[in-house]
Amino acid sequence: MTSLSIERLTKRFGKKTAVDDLSFAVRGGEIVGLLGPNGAGKSTTFLTLAGFLRAESGTISWDGVALGPERGRVISLIPETPEVYPVLTIWEHLVFVAKSSRLAPGWEQKALRLLERLGLADQRDTLGRALSKGMRQKTLIAATLLADTPVLLLDEPMIGLDPQGQRELREMLLQLRADGTAILISTHMIEQAQQLCDRIVIIKEGRFVAGGTFDELRERVGRDDAEELFLELTRA
Amino acid sequence: MNGDFAALAYLEWRSRVNTLRETFRTPARLVMLVLGIVYYAFFLWLRIANARAHASPHGIHEPNATLVFCGILLLMVAPAWTGARGVLKLFASFADARFLICSALREEHVIPFLVLRNNLFSIGRLAMLALLYALIFSTLGGLTGMTFGLLGFFLIGSVLSPFAFRVRVRFGAVVAHSLVVALALVALVPAAAIGAGALWAAAQPLAHWALGLGFGRLLNALFAGNLSALLALYALFIPLALASFVGARDLYPEIFAASYLGMKVVAQRGRGRATALASRTSSKLPRTSLSSAIPSGMAGAWAILWKDWIGFRRVSGVQWLLAIAIAIGLAVGLSSGYLMRSSDTSAVGAALLSMALFCEFAVVSLLGTILLESDLGMPLWWISASPLRIRLYVWTVATAWRTMLPLAIGIAAYGIVAGNASIALLAVPGAVLAVLLMRSIGIALYTIFPWNGGAGAISGMLRMLFSALALAAPAIAFAIATALTHDSAAGIVSAAIATLGETMLFLEFAISRIAGNGVAMAREAAG
Numbered sequence: 001m002t003s004l005s006i007e008r009l010t011k012r013f014g015k016k017t018a019v020d021d022l023s024f025a026v027r028g029g030e031i032v033g034l035l036g037p038n039g040a041g042k043s044t045t046f047l048t049l050a051g052f053l054r055a056e057s058g059t060i061s062w063d064g065v066a067l068g069p070e071r072g073r074v075i076s077l078i079p080e081t082p083e084v085y086p087v088l089t090i091w092e093h094l095v096f097v098a099k100s101s102r103l104a105p106g107w108e109q110k111a112l113r114l115l116e117r118l119g120l121a122d123q124r125d126t127l128g129r130a131l132s133k134g135m136r137q138k139t140l141i142a143a144t145l146l147a148d149t150p151v152l153l154l155d156e157p158m159i160g161l162d163p164q165g166q167r168e169l170r171e172m173l174l175q176l177r178a179d180g181t182a183i184l185i186s187t188h189m190i191e192q193a194q195q196l197c198d199r200i201v202i203i204k205e206g207r208f209v210a211g212g213t214f215d216e217l218r219e220r221v222g223r224d225d226a227e228e229l230f231l232e233l234t235r236a
Numbered sequence: 237m238n239g240d241f242a243a244l245a246y247l248e249w250r251s252r253v254n255t256l257r258e259t260f261r262t263p264a265r266l267v268m269l270v271l272g273i274v275y276y277a278f279f280l281w282l283r284i285a286n287a288r289a290h291a292s293p294h295g296i297h298e299p300n301a302t303l304v305f306c307g308i309l310l311l312m313v314a315p316a317w318t319g320a321r322g323v324l325k326l327f328a329s330f331a332d333a334r335f336l337i338c339s340a341l342r343e344e345h346v347i348p349f350l351v352l353r354n355n356l357f358s359i360g361r362l363a364m365l366a367l368l369y370a371l372i373f374s375t376l377g378g379l380t381g382m383t384f385g386l387l388g389f390f391l392i393g394s395v396l397s398p399f400a401f402r403v404r405v406r407f408g409a410v411v412a413h414s415l416v417v418a419l420a421l422v423a424l425v426p427a428a429a430i431g432a433g434a435l436w437a438a439a440q441p442l443a444h445w446a447l448g449l450g451f452g453r454l455l456n457a458l459f460a461g462n463l464s465a466l467l468a469l470y471a472l473f474i475p476l477a478l479a480s481f482v483g484a485r486d487l488y489p490e491i492f493a494a495s496y497l498g499m500k501v502v503a504q505r506g507r508g509r510a511t512a513l514a515s516r517t518s519s520k521l522p523r524t525s526l527s528s529a530i531p532s533g534m535a536g537a538w539a540i541l542w543k544d545w546i547g548f549r550r551v552s553g554v555q556w557l558l559a560i561a562i563a564i565g566l567a568v569g570l571s572s573g574y575l576m577r578s579s580d581t582s583a584v585g586a587a588l589l590s591m592a593l594f595c596e597f598a599v600v601s602l603l604g605t606i607l608l609e610s611d612l613g614m615p616l617w618w619i620s621a622s623p624l625r626i627r628l629y630v631w632t633v634a635t636a637w638r639t640m641l642p643l644a645i646g647i648a649a650y651g652i653v654a655g656n657a658s659i660a661l662l663a664v665p666g667a668v669l670a671v672l673l674m675r676s677i678g679i680a681l682y683t684i685f686p687w688n689g690g691a692g693a694i695s696g697m698l699r700m701l702f703s704a705l706a707l708a709a710p711a712i713a714f715a716i717a718t719a720l721t722h723d724s725a726a727g728i729v730s731a732a733i734a735t736l737g738e739t740m741l742f743l744e745f746a747i748s749r750i751a752g753n754g755v756a757m758a759r760e761a762a763g
Contacts, residue, residue, distance in 0.1 A: 051337050054489035069486040072339040083331040087254040088247075093335075096250075099243035100339040127254060128331070143335070 002028040002063045004049075004075075004151050004182045009058030011041075011048050011206075018044040020206035022058070026182040028150065031173060033197035034186040037234050041206035042186040043080055046155045049184075050077035062151060073101075076149040080156045080186075082137040086129035090120055090139050093128070097143045107146065114142045117168050133160040141169060145176070152176065154185040158192060170196060190226045204234050240345040247335075248353060268685050272697045296459070299430045299443065301452030303571060308455075309423035310567060312393040313416060314560055319400030320412035321556065326350040326398070327495035337488050347484040350491070355394050355477075381461030388458070388469040395473065398480035405490050426451065427567075431574065537622035537630040540611075544634040558638050565646030573653025606675075606682040607635075612750065613758035624754075625747050628679070632743060636675045643667040662728065669735045676742035677702045683749035686757045710734045 004026045011019040019041045026032045034042050047053045049060055051071050060067045062074045084093060094111045097103075115121045118138040123131070131139065137160045144152065154173075158166050173183060173196065187193050193200055194214055202209040210217055210233050214226060223229040259265040296304060318324070327333040327350065336346050396419075404412035426446035433443025457465035548554055611617045611631065620627055644667035651660030678699055685698075713734035718727030750757065 051488055052333065052492045069488060070343050072337060072341065076338050077334065079330070079334060081330065083329060083334065085247075085251065085329070085331050085335070087251045087258065089254070092250050092254075096243060096247050096335065097339070099239070099246055100335075100341050102239050102340065127258070140334075144338075147339070149338075 002150070002180075002182070004184070005059075005061045005064075006045075006049065007059045007061075009045070009048065009060065010056045011044055011053060012056050018206050019048060019055070022203065022206065022208055024201045024208065024211055026151070026184050028182045029177055029180045030198045031177050031183040031185060031196055033193040033200040034184055034203065035188075035190070035193060035200050035230060036186075036203040036209075039205075040203045040234075042203065043155055044206075045203070046077060046079070046153050046184075046186065049153055050075055052077075072149075074149055075151045075153060076144045076147050077153045078137075078140050078144050078155065078157050080159075082133060082140050082160065084128035084131065084136050084139050086127065088128055089125050090115070090128075090131070090135075090142070091124040093139055093143050094146055097146050101147045103146070103148075111142070111146055114145055117172065118142055118165065119168075134162055134165060137161055138165060141172075145172065150181060152181055152183045154183065156186055156188070158187065158189060190230050194226050202230070202233050209233055240341045241349075243339075243341060244345070244349045248349075264685060268698065271701075275697045275701050296452070296456060298447055298452045299434075301455050302447055302449070303427055303430060305451035305455040306423040306427040307568070307571070308389050310420065310427075310564065312389070312396055313420045313423070314557075314564070315393055316396040316400045316416045316419060317413075317556070317560060319397035320404055320409070320416045322401065322404055322409070322490070322494050324397055324401045324491070324494040326354055326491050328353075333492050333495065337492070343485050343488060347487060347491070348481040351398050351477075351481040354398070355391075378459065378461045381459045381466070384461070384466050385455075385458035385469065388466065388473060391473050392469070392476060395477045395480055399476050401490075401494060402480055402484065402487075405487060424567075427571070431570075434574065537620065537626040539620075540627060540630045541634045548638070554638075558641065561638075561642040562645055565642035566649050569646035569649030570653050573650040576650075576654040576656075606678045608679065608682055609686065609758035612754040618754070624751055625744075628743060628747055628750070632672065632675050632679065636671045639675075640667045640671045643671060665732065669732055669739075673706060673735050673739045673742075674699070674703055676739045676746070677706060679746045680742040680749075683746045683757065706738050709738055 006025065007023045009019055009022045010017065022041075022045065024032070034045065036042050044053065048055050051069060060071075062071075067074060088096070091111075094115075098107045098111070112121065115124055118141060120135065120138050120142065123135060126135075128136065128139070137157070141157070152173075157169060161169060173185075177183060177198075185193075185197065197214075199211065199213050200217070201211040210220070212220070214229075217229055217233070218224060221229055221232050223232055259269055326347075327336070336350075339346075400412050400416055403415055426449055429439070429442035429446040432439035433441075433446075454465060454468075458469060548558075608631070617627070644664045647667055648660050648663035651657065651663060681698055681702065710731035714727040714731040717730035718724055721727075
């Protein structure tokens with residue numbers, strides 16, 4: 001089965017080790033939650049996986065093939081801070097993604113459907129600088145989903161979205177999972193992770209702490225409540 | 237390949253078209269554009285008229301020609317140094333990085349695009365500037381030769397930064413820094429040899445050696461429009477430009493980090509980016525004792541001064557920039573002073589002096605971008621117990637001292653070498669008043685046009701226009717006081733009071749604009 005494999009990934013900033021010998025995998029058709037307290041190294045892991053930061057060591061591979069510097073065809077990132085081009089409209093963002101990804105003719109229909117689902121159809125000619133944080137987030141989501149990469153990284157994607165937007169995103173992610181996309185998502189909302197993720201990986205100070213399904217972890221730690229479980233695992 | 241370039245061309249084209257549309261739809265932006273064009277056209281007309289009246293292209297005499305050439309080389313060191321230090325803003329924003337890195341575009345197509353976009357954007361501005369320079373110093377050469385010669389120098393200067401950056405990535409920081417130091421030495425050694433030859437007879441062989449290098453001849457040939465010399469200059473630019481991006485691969489992480497060091501408000505937004513920045517700054521700081529963290533007497537608005545100081549101490553790149561600015565100020569001050577003392581106080585001396593002043597004011601002071609949004613957008617700014625007026629006054633001082641220092645040192649060096657004690661004595665108060673006035677003009681304009689806090693292009697022209705107009709009040713105050721008291725000291729004091737008054741007027745205007753509107757202004761400035 002296809003999977004995104006992260007093996008012994010290490011990223012340092014000077015003397016500080018932000019990601020320390022981290023290994024885990026995300027299979028195609030699976031949603032994995034990357035959880036950890038503030039400063040655990042989640043955003044650094046995402047930026048390193050997406051090719052924004054250079055890892056000191058470790059390999060990142062997709063379907064058994066190590067990924068080089070150009071991994072944009074495989075991995076797409078929705079960063080924690082949603083930023084879009086201030087002087088491009090929502091639709092122009094999508095056109096750029098379609099052109100740069102060389103999407104087949106007919107992509108416009110898919111783009112329009114995405115905008116409809118995310119409630120952006122009426123705003124498609126609005127410039128990026130005029131968008132609220134939530135709408136910028138939705139624009140990024142639309143652009144990312146349009147590119148249709150087999151791996152999706154979402155860093156705190158629910159923050160800034162209204163309840164309707166959160167529901168739509170959840171449904172879209174479930175649909176993508178059904179289509180075989182490998183999804184890695186970071187969130188501080190434990191309940192949301194419980195609802196959405198097939199497995200979770202908990203990290204602290206850049207190191208792997210625990211991994212598995214919620215049920216497996218419950219059994220291992222002996223706590224039923226998901227929040228208590230998280231706190232127990234990250235307390236040490 | 238064509239698909240990649242088509243996508244990138246689309247990105248650039250739509251960005252430009254939408255920016256232009258926005259300008260025409262927003263009255264304030266349109267007014268700014270029109271004012272900028274009118275200002276440039278006026279000065280162009282003025283310079284052309286002036287150039288015709290004084291056209292006598294005899295070239296620059298030695299050793300001044302060699303010194304001017306060395307000065308131009310020295311000015312190129314600053315951008316090369318930033319590249320060698322790993323600061324290069326190729327990604328215009330985090331969105332730019334996100335959409336280009338997370339795309340199917342090939343990196344060896346994206347990187348040339350980034351470098352070309354970075355440089356081509358400034359070519360129009362550089363061409364305009366080169367033409368103005370050519371007209372200002374029209375007695376030194378022909379208009380065509382000077383325009384293309386200066387543009388060639390500007391182009392080489394603009395490409396040196398990505399070139400030094402790539403050398404750093406490929407061969408390491410030591411090699412990149414050594415290369416820039418070598419460039420500085422190519423300029424400094426002949427200049428020092430000429431200076432030594434002028435002071436000590438024993439060093440005259442050194443001066444002859446420096447003059448024999450042919451820098452002066454090359455400069456005169458360029459300014460006279462000699463085709464071979466111009467072709468040689470552009471022939472140097474082309475390989476440098478190509479070496480800065482051709483075949484570049486696997487550089488995204490370094491360009492991302494370099495861009496974030498070059499971006500304005502990196503520390504304020506996003507943990508991921510702050511983390512990227514942390515790799516280049518002192519992330520592990522000594523633990524401060526809670527009671528001694530803020531020095532006593534630095535409470536209230538004065539904490540802004542303290543905040544700027546600790547920021548300065550923690551970012552080594554800023555310290556280096558200040559050191560370079562001081563070195564340039566000193567070099568320009570010493571050489572200008574020397575020229576004024578020498579027998580050759582003709583057009584060349586005057587032109588060099590103008591150039592020196594321009595460098596001091598334009599490069600060091602005018603180009604100081606107003607980044608008020610990074611404070612206005614922060615809740616900490618608004619929860620201060622001190623009134624907005626005091627905070628803005630302190631902010632102005634806190635962001636001005638780094639400009640005052642090289643300016644004061646440059647003027648003092650000029651006064652000492654030129655043997656003019658008054659100028660040497662007035663260097664510090666003069667620099668303080670001049671910088672405060674120019675910063676206050678910048679801040680006042682920022683509150684009208686917050687999206688363009690920089691000093692480049694039209695915003696810079698407007699700042700220069702207001703700076704020129706603002707000189708009228710001190711000049712009038714000086715003339716009246718001197719005429720009434722027959723004492724130039726009284727005139728100087730009056731001019732200083734007038735300057736201070738103008739500074740306060742501009743700041744009061746800014747305060748009236750910021751009050752109740754600061755956060756919106758910060759958002760607009762941040763785009």
